[in-house]
Amino acid sequence: MGVLSRTFTPELVDFVVDEAGAREERTRSLPARLTVYFVLTMWLFTGYGYGLVLRELVEHWPRRTGEGWRPARTGSLTEARKRLGPGPLRLLFDRVAGTSGTPATPGAFWRGLRLTSLDGTLFDVPASEANAAAYGRAANGSRPGPFPQVRLLALVECGTKAMIGTVFDSFAVGERTLAYRLLVHLHTGMLLMADRGFPAFDLWQAAAGTGAQLLWRASDSFTLPVDQVLRDGSYLSHLNGARGKRTTVRVIEYTVVTATLDTDGVSEETSELFCLITTLLDPGSAPARELAELYTARWTSETIFKHIKIEQRGGRTATLRSMSPAMVEQELWAMLCVYQAIHQLAAESAHRAHLPVSHISFKQTLAAARRSIGADFPPSAAGRQDP
Numbered sequence: 001m002g003v004l005s006r007t008f009t010p011e012l013v014d015f016v017v018d019e020a021g022a023r024e025e026r027t028r029s030l031p032a033r034l035t036v037y038f039v040l041t042m043w044l045f046t047g048y049g050y051g052l053v054l055r056e057l058v059e060h061w062p063r064r065t066g067e068g069w070r071p072a073r074t075g076s077l078t079e080a081r082k083r084l085g086p087g088p089l090r091l092l093f094d095r096v097a098g099t100s101g102t103p104a105t106p107g108a109f110w111r112g113l114r115l116t117s118l119d120g121t122l123f124d125v126p127a128s129e130a131n132a133a134a135y136g137r138a139a140n141g142s143r144p145g146p147f148p149q150v151r152l153l154a155l156v157e158c159g160t161k162a163m164i165g166t167v168f169d170s171f172a173v174g175e176r177t178l179a180y181r182l183l184v185h186l187h188t189g190m191l192l193m194a195d196r197g198f199p200a201f202d203l204w205q206a207a208a209g210t211g212a213q214l215l216w217r218a219s220d221s222f223t224l225p226v227d228q229v230l231r232d233g234s235y236l237s238h239l240n241g242a243r244g245k246r247t248t249v250r251v252i253e254y255t256v257v258t259a260t261l262d263t264d265g266v267s268e269e270t271s272e273l274f275c276l277i278t279t280l281l282d283p284g285s286a287p288a289r290e291l292a293e294l295y296t297a298r299w300t301s302e303t304i305f306k307h308i309k310i311e312q313r314g315g316r317t318a319t320l321r322s323m324s325p326a327m328v329e330q331e332l333w334a335m336l337c338v339y340q341a342i343h344q345l346a347a348e349s350a351h352r353a354h355l356p357v358s359h360i361s362f363k364q365t366l367a368a369a370r371r372s373i374g375a376d377f378p379p380s381a382a383g384r385q386d387p
Contacts, residue, residue, distance in 0.1 A: 002373060003372045003373075004037060004041065004044075004338070004341060004369070004373070005037070007096060007340070007341035007344055007345075008040065008096070008341065010033065012092070012095060013037070014033060016088040016089075016095065017033065017036065017088045019087075019088075019091055020085065020087030020088045020090075021087070022084050022085055024083065029072065030076060030077065030080040032088070035080045035081060035083070035084045036088055036089070036092070037057060038053065038054060038057060038080070038081075039089060039330060039331070040089075040337060040338055041053050041056060041057045042321070042331070042334065043312060043334055043335050044056075044338060044366070044370050044373065045370065046312070046313050046314045049074070050072075051072075051073075051077075054072060054077065056373055057373060081330065082326075082327070085330065086327075086330040086333055089329075089337060090333045092333070092337050093163075093333050093336050093337050096340045096344075097162075097163050097166070097336075097340060098164055099114060099157045099160070099162060099164055100157065100162045100344070100347060101157055101159040105159045105160060105357075106159060107158055107159035108157065108160060109159070110191065113191040113213060114157065114190045115159060115190075115191055115193070115294070116156065116157055116164065116186075116190050116192050116193070117155075117156050117158055117193045117194070117297065117299075117300045117301045118155050118156075118182065118192060118193070118194040118198065118301070119154065119156075119298070119301030119302065119305075120151055120152060120175045120178065121151075121152055121305045122138075122171065123149065123168075123320060123332070124146075124149055124319040125147060125148050125319050125320050125322065125328050126321070126322065126323050127146065130323070130325055131322075131323065131324070131325060131328065134148070134170065134325040134328075135149060135170045135328075136149070136170050136171045136172045137171065148171070149171040150169070150170070150171065150328060151168060151171050151173055151174075151178065152167070152168040152332065153166070153167050153168070153175055153178040153181075154304065154305075155182045155185050155186075156301055156304055157300075158193075158297040158300040159356075159357070160347050161300060161304055161307075161346075161358075162344075162347070163304075163339065163343070165182045165184070166182075166336055168332055176203050179194075179198060179207075180203065180206060183210055186210035186211070187211055187212060188210075188211030188212065189211075189212075190212040190213065191213045192207060192213070192214050192216075193216065193294075193297065193298040194215075194216045194217070194298070195216075195298065196216075196217040196218055196219040196222075198216055199216050199218050199219070199222060199277060201239045201241035201242075201245070201247070204239060204247065205241070208247075208279050213278070213280055214277075215276055215277075215278045215280070215291060216278075217274065217276055217298075218251075218276070218277050220273075220275075222275070222277075224237040224249075225238070230283045230288075231283060232289070234252045234253075234283060234288040235250070235251050236248055236249070236250055236281065237277070239277075249277040249278065249279065250278050250279075250283075251275065251276070251277055252275070252276040252277075252278065252292055253273060253274065254274050254288075254292045255270050255271050255272070255273055256271040256274070274292070274295075276291060276292065304339070307339065308339055311363050312335070312338065312342070338369075341369070342365050342369055343357075345368070345369065347360075349365070
C-alpha cells in the first residue's frame with residue numbers, strides 16, 4: 001500500500017484543498033491533488049531534485065498501452081507549489097496530528113496522566129531576501145549567520161512519539177513566546193514536561209490554567225526559596241510574578257550517579273544538579289523519585305527532531321528548498337505531515353507486536369514508506385482496498 005495515500009486519503013486531500021481555497025480554476029497537468037502528494041513526497045526523497053521526486057511518484061501510474069508521459073519541468077513544479085500555497089498542508093497536518101496512546105500503550109501514561117513534552121529546534125532556510133526579512137539570522141559575535149532560520153516548537157506525546165501540535169516562526173521569536181500558541185492543546189489529564197528554557201511566572205500560570213499538570217526543569221539562576229521541606233526530601237517554594245503575584249510550586253533536586261566497572265574496580269561519576277518544579281504538590285501521590293525518573297521521557301522531543309533532521313532528511317545539513325516564506329511554510333507543514341504518517345505506521349506495527357513504539361526502527365519504517373510510493377498511485381476513491 002502507499003503509506004502517504006493511506007494516511008492522506010484522496011478524500012482528505014481534496015477536502016483540505018477546497019477548504020484552503022486552493023482548487024485550480026481550469027484543468028492542469030499538475031492539479032492541486034497531485035501537487036499535494038508531490039510536496040509530501042519531497043520529504044521521502046530529500047536528496048532528489050523536483051524531476052526525480054515526480055518520477056518516483058508517478059512512474060507506476062497506470063497508462064494505456066503505448067501511452068507515455070513527460071516529467072514536468074522544475075519551473076512548472078515550482079509554479080504548481082506557489083498556486084497551492086501552504087494552507088492545504090497546514091490543514092492536512094491539523095487533521096492527522098494529536099494523541100494516539102491508550103493506558104495500555106507503554107510509556108504513554110503515568111498514574112493516570114498522559115505524558116507530553118515541549119521543546120524546540122531550528123531549521124536553516126535558503127538565504128533569499130524574502131526569507132531573510134521574514135525569519136532573521138542568528139548572530140555569531142558581530143557577524144550574522146550564513147542562513148536565515150525558522151524556530152519550530154512541538155508538543156509531542158511521549159509514549160507514541162506522536163505530534164500533538166506544532167508552531168513555527170522567525171528565529172527572533174523565542175520558545176516561551178511560541179509556547180503560548182500551543183497551550184490550546186493542553187487539558188486536564190496531561191502531564192507536560194519541558195526543559196529549563198521555559199520556566200517563567202506568566203507562562204507557568206497560563207499552562208497550569210489549562211488543567212494540565214507541569215514538570216519543568218529550572219535553570220541554575222532560577223530563585224526558588226525553601227518554604228516547606230516535605231517528607232521525601234522535596235520542598236515547597238513559590239514563583240513571583242508582577243504586582244506581588246505568586247504561585248506555589250514543589251521543587252525536586254537530585255543528581256545522577258553513574259557507576260563504571262573497569263580494571264581498577266568501580267568508579268563513580270556524579271552529574272550536575274537537576275532541579276525540577278512541578279504543580280504536583282503531594283509527595284504521597286507523586287513521589288519525588290518517580291518524577292525524577294519520569295523526567296527522562298522529556299527527551300522524546302529530542303528523539304523526534306533527530307528522526308526528522310537526520311533520518312527523514314537524510315543526515316544532511318543543507319537548508320530547506322524554498323526561496324519564499326510561503327513555500328517555507330508549505331515545506332515545513334509537509335515535513336510534519338510525513339513524519340506523522342511514518343509515526344502512525346510505526347505505532348500500528350508496535351501495537352500489533354505488543355511492543356513499545358521505541359522498539360520499532362524509524363529508519364526502517366521510513367524505508368518502507370519510500371518503497372510503497374508507487375504501490376497505490378494515483379490514489380483514487382474507486383478501487384481502493386483496505387490493508
